[in-house]
Amino acid sequence: MITIKLLSECPLSDAVSAWNKGFEDYFSSSQMTVDQFTHRLGKEDLSPSYSFVAYCEEEPVGLILNGIKTMNGKKWAWNGGTSVAPSHRKSGVASKLMKESMDVYEREGVEIASLEAFSVNEKAIRLYEKYGYKIIDHLLFLELKGRRKEDLFQDANKNAYSIEYGLPKDIGKLVLYNDSIPWQTQWQHIRDGESLVVKDSSENVLGYALYRRVFNGEGNLQSIILYQCECDRHIHNKEEVLKYMINYVFQANESIHRMTYNLPESNHSLVDILQEAGFKKVYTPNGTLLEQVFMTSKK
Known part of the structure; x- marks a missing residue:
């Protein structure tokens, strides 16, 4: 019974x-x-x-x-x-x-x-x-091991944007914050995480990212995990802003492990940018695609 x-x-x-x-x-x-x-x-x-x-x-x-x-x-x-x-x-x-x-x-x-x-x-x-x-x-798990490709944003005007670094809670206050995402990637659950917000020259918020850097016992950067990366859907330069944020999230050029966690496949522009940068889908040791x-x- x-x-x-x-x-x-x-x-x-x-x-x-x-x-x-x-x-x-x-x-x-x-x-x-x-x-x-x-x-x-x-x-x-x-x-x-x-x-x-x-x-x-x-x-x-x-x-x-x-x-x-x-x-x-x-x-x-x-x-x-x-x-x-x-x-x-x-x-x-x-x-x-x-x-x-x-x-x-x-x-x-x-x-x-x-x-x-x-x-x-x-x-x-x-x-x-x-x-x-x-x-x-x-939901996709993408990864890039080793050194990344060169600057994805090299052809754009970087002076048109500014970045504010903060804590996970800071993005929860944004009007464009996307709360229709998995529980584990909501800002409340990213302990030891970091955020960045991109603004234009008029201080308008264009996008944000939520991520976490992982260090080993010696204090050396070991991996970077991306949980969220969103843009204002109404801007004309969405792809450019996404590339700008990805460059800063994954800016370290050393040989580390970069990955996404529960990345919505519906975020097509971001998925395309990451795959263009060399990110690949993750498989379990027995060959099963890690996708939810x-x-x-x-x-």
């Missing part, structure tokens, strides 16, 4: 066990220790009070992680992972976990529910569609 319990009422070790069982045959390595699991809950604002563990008798066999918070004036919910042990798949465990989550979303007055799933995980996508989710975009679907359900 399957019973569903709030994660807040369960031992953390049970939740981690359920997670690791459910992802032991996943497309990419997702195994976690209790410490790593706890860190992820805090980092991504996932709440034990909104998450559930599925038990078969006393054995943890399934888990769903949820976060609920108000972002940019809207109450969002995020499914941060649904896992079911291989031995208990096709027995309704995932549906029970989803139903409990949907009930919580309704009680909490959630306006938008979102999640991501690997594009190749068709079974999971069908399950989410059954509960009202729809695919609204595809972004799904939402509006209540």
